[in-house]
Every structure is written in structure tokens, then in C-alpha cells.
Amino acid sequence: MPYPCVGILVNDKLHRSIPLGKTKYEAVHLYVKAGAKYGFTPCFFRIDDLEPGAQTVNAYVMHSGQFIRKIVPVPEVIHNRAIYNGRKQFRQINSWIKEGKQLFNQWNRYGKLYVQDVLMKDPSLRPHIPATYDASISHIHMMMKLYNDLIIKPNKSSVGRGVMKLEKTVRGWKLTYPASLSIHNRTWRTLTFQGNRLPLLLRSRLQRARYIVQQRLPLATFGGQPFDLRVSVQRGAMGQWQVTGIVAKVASKRCFLTNVAQGGTVYRLEPILIAEYPHLQPKAVIKGIEQFSLQVAEHLGNHLPHMADLGLDVGITIEGFPMLIECNGKDQRYSFREAGMLQEWKATYDNPMAYARYLLDCSSAKAKEELQKTSQPARCLEAIEVRSPSC
Known part of the structure; x- marks a missing residue:
């Protein structure tokens, strides 16, 4: 097993599914493949598997083509793919940060109003926020x-x-x-x-x-039904934000929501623009969406502790102007797979592992100083909607 390990923090349900090979929407094998590419072993564990101050953790690792539980050294770098709401979990995660662990996407479920308040601090983003x-x-x-x-x-x-x-x-x-x-x-x-x-x-x-x-935004339509976009924005091998992919989600005729879980259908964006909006230049519209999404990610990355993997829901008007609907800290990546965008789907797993490799290699004093700016433990429980006194 190549060392070092990189941790993937998962919830209980996914953890139970890993040895059965029934992880449904989370393609854990793509983490393993990316880990081999970047020279480390992904290990999967839950928040309660890692006690504060512990030197080892009991985690799932791939061995001879199947997942086994194995005691491994506590990873120095951890990618959070779980969602927690409790005060106990908040304190556990903060304790890891204080011990020097580099946990990216430290907290994946911020209140929508809180995220909007953060974004509204940038005057150039305000016209894009409903x-x-x-x-x-x-x-x-x-x-x-x-x-x-x-x-x-x-x-x-x-x-x-x-x-x-x-x-x-x-x-x-x-x-x-x-x-x-x-x-x-x-x-x-x-x-x-x-x-x-x-x-x-x-x-x-x-x-x-x-x-x-x-x-409610006046969204552009496809076949008479409104659509919006899921934009995957992630940090990669150089530590910088990049747009991994854009997929369109079209509402069904039975529902006003575009979510795939609510009956929405996914498509590539460019064919929709060509078919429905011939007055627009598809490449220019897509470039504008990418630039806007990167600006959102950069701003959130400067204000939320160590964000590195975001799924933005973005609407566009009939003129191609991007409007932010909401931001997701735990991106549901399967939309790309459902749209047949397999390269983008695989990249949504590869990029976080490339970023993990980048963090492992950040040994210079300057790199550590830069990481400290985005890796400070969250100080305010209010920001994550945990019931607590006002900060």
C-alpha cells in the first residue's frame, strides 16, 4: 500500500456501503484510481473513527481489489465528503485542525443566508444574486x-x-x-x-x-421548461480554483424544480444554447459562466475555512447573464455522469485528489503561510447553523 494516506471523511451510510460495493452516487473507486495516479492511498473513515489526539485510525482501504478495514496512520490531509450539523462534530473537526491536519471543505453545510451574506460583501457579485x-x-x-x-x-x-x-x-x-x-x-x-x-x-x-x-429567477428555458446549471468548481494540482464542468438541469413538466432527484433531466449546455438561443454565442456565454463561477469560488475561499470543492447552482437569463441560485459544499457529482459527460464526471474525483497531493507537497514556509489563511478553524457556530450563543 503506497504511503502516505489521504483521508476521505464520509457519513455512516456511505461507510456501510463501501465493502458491499454499493456506494450509489459516490464513485469511491475513482478516488482510489486518482490516489494511485498521485502516489498515495485514499482511506475512508467516519468522524467518530478518529479520536482527538489519536495517531492511527481504522479506515477502509483498497487491498487486492476489495476494501478492507485497516489501522493506518492518521492522514495529514483529509477531504471532507460528509455533512454534519451537530456541535459535537463541529468541535471534533476543529480539534483536528488545531492538531495540524489539513482538512479541506472543513464544513460542507452552511446556511444559505449566511453564504449569501458572505457573497454580498463583493459589490461586483451583487447583480448576480437574487x-x-x-x-x-x-x-x-x-x-x-x-x-x-x-x-x-x-x-x-x-x-x-x-x-x-x-x-x-x-x-x-x-x-x-x-x-x-x-x-x-x-x-x-x-x-x-x-x-x-x-x-x-x-x-x-x-x-x-x-x-x-x-x-424566483426568470430562467432560460429548453423545450418550454426552465433550466439551470450545476457548475463544479474545484482546486486542483496547482492549488488554484478551476471549473471542472458545467451541466444543464432541465425541470420536468410535472415540477418546477430542476434537481435530478426531483425528476429533472441533465444535458450538455452548448447544444441547448444553439437550439434555443441562436442570438447568443455559446462559447462566450460559457466563458462568462466560468468567470463568474471562479469569482464566486475565490470569494468564498477567502471567507470560509479551506473550501476547495464547490457545486454552484447557476441560472442564466435569456441573454446569458449568470445568476447564482445557491452554493453546495458537497457537490452531487453524478449529474455529469447522467449527462454522458464522463470525462468531467471523473475529473470531479481526480481534482480533489490532485489538490490533496498539492497539500502533501506544500512543505515550504511560504506555502504553509498561505494555507494558514484558508485553514483556520471556523470560529463562529452561527455560520454553520448550529444552535449556539451569538458570536
């Missing part, structure tokens, strides 16, 4: 006066779970909502109402969890 507020009753009323179409979604969620649409009609307002909050929900229902009295169902959901209300 109006977004905490979904209090008063904020929803305010947004209803300003816009005819709104999106109401959990402040912390992914794959479209719990998202609702509020749209103005001739007779009042219509709320479209999922019948269940499961990620596998396929049933959508509607309620109509007049005036400012929000439906009981909506008020009830707002009381149970924190939601945001956002201007």
Missing part, C-alpha cells in the same frame, strides 16, 4: 409586494427537498408545495389564497424549520 431573506411572515409579505414569483425553501437542504413556489395569479396567490419532505417526493399539491393571510400549511412549515424566501 433578492433573498429569512422567511418570516413580514419578509414574505414584503417580497409578495415586490415580485410575482417567489421560492420558499429550507435554509439548509439539498436536492430540492422541501422547496415551495409562491406565484401571483389573476385571483390571488397560488402555493405549490411537496406532499412530503422526503427527497423522493414526487407528489405536488397546490393551495390558493387571497390577501396577505398565508395558508396554515405554509405557516406551519415555517414554524418547524428555518426557511428563506427568494425571488
Whole structure:
């Protein structure tokens, strides 16, 4: 087994699936392949497998074509592919950083409002960010006066779970909502109402969890259905941000969401632009999206601890102007595979391992100084939505 090891931090469900070879959306074999390419062994473990101060960890490694549990030295570099929400996990991760471990994507689930507040600090990004507020009753009323179409979604969620649409009609307002909050929900229902009295169902959901209300963007369409983009932005072998790939997600006729988990279909972007928007120059539009995405990643990388792997949801107008919908710290990479973009799909696994190699090789004082700027432990629990006193 070539040393050193590079850690891949995974959640419990994926950890159980690794020896069975049923890891579904996470292609762990591509980490192994990239590790061999860059001269190290990826080892997969959970947060509770690594005790503070420990010198070794019990992790899955590939041996003779299959995964086995093995005691290995604690990796100096760890790629976080898990999502945690608890205070205990937050402190565990910070303890690793204080011990000198280089953990990139230290925290993968920031609140959407917090991320927007960070991005709004850059004046040049503001025109690309839709109006977004905490979904209090008063904020929803305010947004209803300003816009005819709104999106109401959990402040912390992914794959479209719990998202609702509020749209103005001739007779009042219509709320479209999922019948269940499961990620596998396929049933959508509607309620109509007049005036400012929000439906009981909506008020009830707002009381149970924190939601945001956002201007619904006038997205470009394909075949009459709105689409947005998943843009993978990652640090690579030289430590710099790069766009790994762009894939279009088109909403189904049964749902307003573009998420693949909610029935959306994925395509390459360039054929869509050629077919639907002949007045645009596809290469120029794509270049603009890439430049915008890199700017977002650079800004977040300067304000969030050691970000190196992002999945941006970006919408474009009919004129090709990019608008940021949200940012994901744990990118769902399978969209590229589903679109037949196998080179980009494989690269989404290769680049983080190339970056891990870069971190392993950063031995000069200057490199360490640069890493310290982006690898400081997060200081504010509020930023990650863990319930705690205000910072």
C-alpha cells in the first residue's frame, strides 16, 4: 500500500456501503484510481473513527481489489465528503485542525443566508444574486409586494427537498408545495389564497424549520421548461480554483424544480444554447459562466475555512447573464455522469485528489503561510447553523 494516506471523511451510510460495493452516487473507486495516479492511498473513515489526539485510525482501504478495514496512520490531509450539523462534530473537526491536519471543505453545510451574506460583501457579485431573506411572515409579505414569483425553501437542504413556489395569479396567490419532505417526493399539491393571510400549511412549515424566501429567477428555458446549471468548481494540482464542468438541469413538466432527484433531466449546455438561443454565442456565454463561477469560488475561499470543492447552482437569463441560485459544499457529482459527460464526471474525483497531493507537497514556509489563511478553524457556530450563543 503506497504511503502516505489521504483521508476521505464520509457519513455512516456511505461507510456501510463501501465493502458491499454499493456506494450509489459516490464513485469511491475513482478516488482510489486518482490516489494511485498521485502516489498515495485514499482511506475512508467516519468522524467518530478518529479520536482527538489519536495517531492511527481504522479506515477502509483498497487491498487486492476489495476494501478492507485497516489501522493506518492518521492522514495529514483529509477531504471532507460528509455533512454534519451537530456541535459535537463541529468541535471534533476543529480539534483536528488545531492538531495540524489539513482538512479541506472543513464544513460542507452552511446556511444559505449566511453564504449569501458572505457573497454580498463583493459589490461586483451583487447583480448576480437574487433578492433573498429569512422567511418570516413580514419578509414574505414584503417580497409578495415586490415580485410575482417567489421560492420558499429550507435554509439548509439539498436536492430540492422541501422547496415551495409562491406565484401571483389573476385571483390571488397560488402555493405549490411537496406532499412530503422526503427527497423522493414526487407528489405536488397546490393551495390558493387571497390577501396577505398565508395558508396554515405554509405557516406551519415555517414554524418547524428555518426557511428563506427568494425571488424566483426568470430562467432560460429548453423545450418550454426552465433550466439551470450545476457548475463544479474545484482546486486542483496547482492549488488554484478551476471549473471542472458545467451541466444543464432541465425541470420536468410535472415540477418546477430542476434537481435530478426531483425528476429533472441533465444535458450538455452548448447544444441547448444553439437550439434555443441562436442570438447568443455559446462559447462566450460559457466563458462568462466560468468567470463568474471562479469569482464566486475565490470569494468564498477567502471567507470560509479551506473550501476547495464547490457545486454552484447557476441560472442564466435569456441573454446569458449568470445568476447564482445557491452554493453546495458537497457537490452531487453524478449529474455529469447522467449527462454522458464522463470525462468531467471523473475529473470531479481526480481534482480533489490532485489538490490533496498539492497539500502533501506544500512543505515550504511560504506555502504553509498561505494555507494558514484558508485553514483556520471556523470560529463562529452561527455560520454553520448550529444552535449556539451569538458570536
